[in-house]
Amino acid sequence: MNQWEDRALELHRKYGSNDHIIRHCRTVARVSETLVGALKDRGVRVNEESVIMAALLHDIGRNRTHTIHHGFMGAEIVTAEGIGMITADIIRKHVGAGISEEEAKKFGFPDGDYIPRSIEEMVVCFADKMVDGDRVRPFKHEVDRFMTKGHDVKRLKNLRESLKAELGEDPEELVLSRLTE
DSSP states (O other): OHHHHHHHHHHHHHHTOOHHHHHHHHHHHHHHHHHHHHHHHTTOOOOHHHHHHHHHHTTGGGGTOSSTTHHHHHHHHHHHTTOOHHHHHHHHTOSBTBBOHHHHHHHTOOSSOBOOOSHHHHHHHHHHHTEETTEEOOHHHHHHHHHHHTOOHHHHHHHHHHHHHHHTSOHHHHHHHHHOO
16 A cells, blocks of 8 residues: 555645544555455455555544535645546545436536445445545444434445345445454
């Protein structure tokens, strides 16, 4: 992860990310790397570079806003910095369990669908939901948070099920078994 981490850290510093954002992004990258490794072991083709860069930079838009708009704002930052479109799309679609085109219009997003659909988008979105601050935690905490806030829990659970189908095992159990003490 080092070459990607160096470039990501350079961009975080350039755009003013605090230590909390950087630690969180690094932890999401570790979770993403774990999922990518398991997918590759199953023969699933995954753009590892885009996944890790997106995980390391997924919250760079929080330097502009702490709202749900940080995803597409982060995508704008990395696009302006010459980072690839796959990485930008992953960042754009990591918020919540995705945001539909109709919801995006309601929230004042640029036109488009913000639901993670590619394996790369799903990995980073799911990894982000497994991390609170810089701690890996059970997925149930995010489900409970979604329920409390009235978010789309079904979409969140579908994200997990889609990854489970690709992995052949529960992504939460995989992550917890490999990354927690």
